[in-house]
Amino acid sequence: MKKGIKDRVAIIGTGVTRFGELWDKDEKALLAEAVHTACGEAHVDLQKQVEAVWVGTQYTSSGIAGGAFTEALKVYGKPVTRCENFCATGMDAVKNAAYAVAAGIHDIVLACGVEKLMDQGSHGLPGLNEIHPLQTGTSMPAIFAPCAVRAFKQWGWSKEDLARVVVKNHHNGAKHPLAHFRKEVSLEVVINAPMISYPLGLYDCCAMSDGAAAVILTTPEIAREMIGPGNYVTIKGIGHSVYSLNPFNDPDFTGLSFPANLRAAKMAYDDAGITNPAKELDFGIVHDCFSINELLSMQDMGICKHGEAADMVRSGGTAIDGAFPVNPDGGLKCFGHPIGATGVRMICELTRQILGRAEGYQVKNARAGFAHNLGGPFTTSMITIVGTPDWEAGG
């Protein structure tokens, strides 16, 4: 009989590096900094206490196989698994680490992720062009842009609606000490920025960025013993769903909603016992790789009805002091998207918000929230719900 993940895994340590164009640091330095920060926060000895490691990197230039971890930390002998699952790469590392704890295989594990995108000298995500000579690939913004075109047609959304997402996230991220971009932007600047892939302009797209993040996971029992109440959170639900690499070939694809999102959200909410996420959760970290995706994905997550996301943003409903804050950290808009690091960083952000440690960008009364990734051409969607140990859905 399956038990689900709720309250069976605790997060006791988080580590996040500064995100940005970190020309003077390599992936090893970033990963080591994140991992040692997380171990320090958890009061865990990496060599002696961490039993197993999951490390996320999308590109082999940022790390390959288990060596992605050992080459950075020079800690040998542990079972190390490299994860890759598009933009959910980092969160998948956390998921698998959490499953190992919940399964009772390990007591204390490390999940971490890193990406050094800037070293590759590309203006967009590199390496999408070698898959098939006849399916010549596309840029990432060009995958989400046709969805915006459909949403404009279907719901009358506009570039201004997209821009409001960007303005909100920059407002939040300006206060985050680790963000790549720590500045506010105006609606006019966002709307008039150079086009990247119509209708997505420069500010509609998250930046190329470097960074690393890490979390230490254990059982709630060990967490209580090791660092005491008030210093850890528990995982309430995990949902993960993978759909096609070629969604545009599906005659039923609408561009307005993503099946992987719907499925992953249901799994996570069922895990946590949630029936009304907008009411029962306090905030969300939504994958805003492109502004349109924050709108479409928050709808898929059930934060509002389909077609109403732009209105909700316009009325301030997703602002940091709104009814349901979305991306209080500034999101990918302000952090950029070092792929392997992103999902892990989001889990760190959830943890810090819920522990009341998000100084300057703290959501009031944040007791439970979710983090979400949507990777590839809407291929892989993952949601992790985290809350205080005593949080219960509907409570």
Next chain:
Amino acid sequence: MTGILSYGIYVPAWRIARETIATAGGIFSAGGERSVAGWDEDSVTMAVEAGFNCIGDMDPGEIDAVYFATVTPPFREKQSSAFIAAALDLKNTARTYDITDTLRSSTQALQAAWNDVKSGTARKVLVVAADCRPAAPRSQEEQFYGDGAAAILLGEGAVIATIDGFATAANALPGVWRRETDRYPSSFDARFNKKCGFLQDVPTAISSLLSAAGLTVGNASKFVISVPDPAGTLEIARLLKLDMATQLEDLLFSQVGLTGSPHCLLLLSRALGKSKEGQYIVCANYGDGCDAVLIKTIAAADTITESGAGIINKKKLVRSYGRFSAIKEAAEPGSLRKQGNPSIVKYWRDQKWGLRRYGMRCNNCGTLQYPISICCLKCGAMDNHVDVRLSRRGKVFSYTHDLLLGPGCTESDGINPCTRAIVDLDDGCRIFIEMTDNVPEEVDIDVPVELSLRLLHEKGDFAVYGWRAKPDK
């Protein structure tokens, strides 16, 4: 009866005013416009377009052989007609031939094809000619040349014309040449080429053709005369004492330019469309000597003429010489950016969907889908489908203009967007495809498009052909 069953032409969407070329180079303007192949077009892709326009809805499986005539084959060693046959979905037992190196290649192909059908070694034979000739910047040729293609289908059945004779006047004149390493054609002197070349060879070949048939110049209703000089055509017509108003087929110089090997077939298609039953057309094609072909019309085929005129009249202007140069430079072999090295094995293995444009219909759930894959994208049924040749036409479901990644997954120049579209084909199949020949303003939800074989990229130092979508208006 054996004869010409159908014909088709193709002229690229783009034109440039010769004045634009002349102004940029500080040289004279020959007036009018010339056609310009898009950056992702070459003689193979244009031949395929002409082939489609020629065979229409006919079952391509009935074609036993294809001849491809050109002086600009994309490969020095590798047969172009094999690609053309695949893109047109000819059966793999169809014979494929490339006839190259002379502007007479098209009439030579026509004669070879005629011999095939007359001798019974083939039932239906397709002749496709196409050229995309490079010309030196600021040269006269840069203005004179145009890009285009033409196709003729020969065989038994409801013919619109018969071929009643061939004649040739060979001439080992230096004329125009281009060696393996030459970027552009060379010639000694246009006056020499005229006096010792076409002014002699064209009348000789035509006389020989007519006398063998027991005809005189007055018996032919139309003369198609393709020579490398627009004024030369008129001089020949005067030499032959043609009635300029009725007997000389317009050279299409002011609208298209001199397209090379396909040109005489391009003009012939025009003449055929205008002819009435039982008229003679003399088709003279100059290049290293002259071929002359005598054609007698059996039935008029006005509808095809109209579509041919449509192709010639449907145009977009290249507005600057800089843009023209950029297009021409991109069209140079090997010049398309080539980052990456995707497996060429996949190009071969997947040519049924990649070149022949097949999708599959799942036997379990009925979904028509692209590309062909082992399992159905809807229901996952394994190896349980029929392959279906997909429609060329459809409508845009959604789109974007991508300035980050260029066509063929090459780095974008950040200025010229690559339009990518999700297209619902008329048969219900949905594809995600790069667009070509479009300006951004032309594309919107529900805009009709047509699939066109194009040069996708040249990664791995190979010319990879595949499908793009172009506006269909």
